[in-house]
């Protein structure tokens with residue numbers, strides 16, 4: 001019986017830089033195999049400063065190992081953890097699409113409102129991914145206790161096919177171990193944190209559900225409830241104490257049952273919140289499907305093609321639709337189905 005197979009060193013051909021963040025650079029790349037085989041992947045290269053920090057490294061590698069076997073349609077899959085020079089990198093499923101942050105921003109730019117059911121659909125898919133991760137057990141049947149800790153619109157990608165995936169599992173915890181020059185913990189996105197996270201307490205799965213509640217509120221209203229200042233400490237204070245307005249104050253057409261779901265997710269006392277993603281996803285799906293044929297991946301795909309016509313591969317005139325910031329249009333799709341109130345050179349990298 002074969003006990004070990006040594007595979008040739010994998011070669012990744014960098015196609016382009018997708019984004020450059022504070023902690024990492026994301027590339028689109030091609031993983032090359034024999035006889036012209038090539039698979040498109042995403043590579044997240046952790047910046048050297050982080051990779052060189054022993055506390056960060058230990059946490060990052062530990063978390064990466066923990067989430068390696070998460071395989072779910074609503075989670076961006078990790079294929080490999082590697083090191084290039086002094087930098088660690090993760091090879092992931094490449095997702096062609098837009099982040100939920102870009103999705104919301106495009107609506108603001110066009111002066112559209114996110115169709116309520118589609119907003120709920122997007123968040124419910126993320127909730128499904130969380131449900132799977134929170135319940136994940138190891139081979140011996142022990143609960144892994146996975147918590148994402150950075151559930152935020154930039155970590156949610158809607159693919160052009162209408163799938164919704166959560167990215168960056170296992171990264172937030174590692175970042176928490178990094179400190180800036182003043183010795184302060186490098187916080188993730190404070191405006192998406194749960195109160196227990198903001199108070200530096202231990203978190204469990206319920207923390208992700210609070211963050212998901214913030215995202216749902218924002219997708220539907222365009223408002224992040226806690227993001228009122230550029231001062232991180234003030235935002236953290238907001239997370240812990242600011243009165244959370246009923247989302248219908250910003251958007252009166254949000255049905256009361258849905259507002260209730262949002263406010264339940266945003267309960268500061270963990271015991272009053274959804275206790276599991278299963279409970280929350282049930283309520284979201286009940287809202288969408290109990291009395292009608294609610295949204296599907298195909299509905300979201302069609303909507304994405306309308307919202308981002310420049311990404312529609314079947315549209316030969318795609319570039320003509322590229323909207324500029326002061327273009328105001330209306331969506332025929334939303335009008336029909338969701339009535340609105342108004343409105344680098346080539347480099348090679350080897351593991």
Ligand SMILES: Nc1ncnc2c1ncn2[C@@H]1O[C@H](COP(=O)(O)OP(=O)(O)OP(=O)(O)O)[C@@H](O)[C@H]1O
Nearest residue numbers: 019021023024026042092093094095099154155167
């Ligand atoms: N698997 C992927 N496939 C395609 N694009 C991706 C993938 N993962 C991330 N991206 C893109 O790269 C961008 C940057 O991601 P990255 O996680 O580095 O930063 P961020 O989420 O904006 O902030 P943070 O560092 O807090 O996570 C994302 O906004 C998304 O556009």
Ligand SMILES: [Mg+2]
Nearest residue numbers: 154155167168
């Ligand atoms: Mg991210």
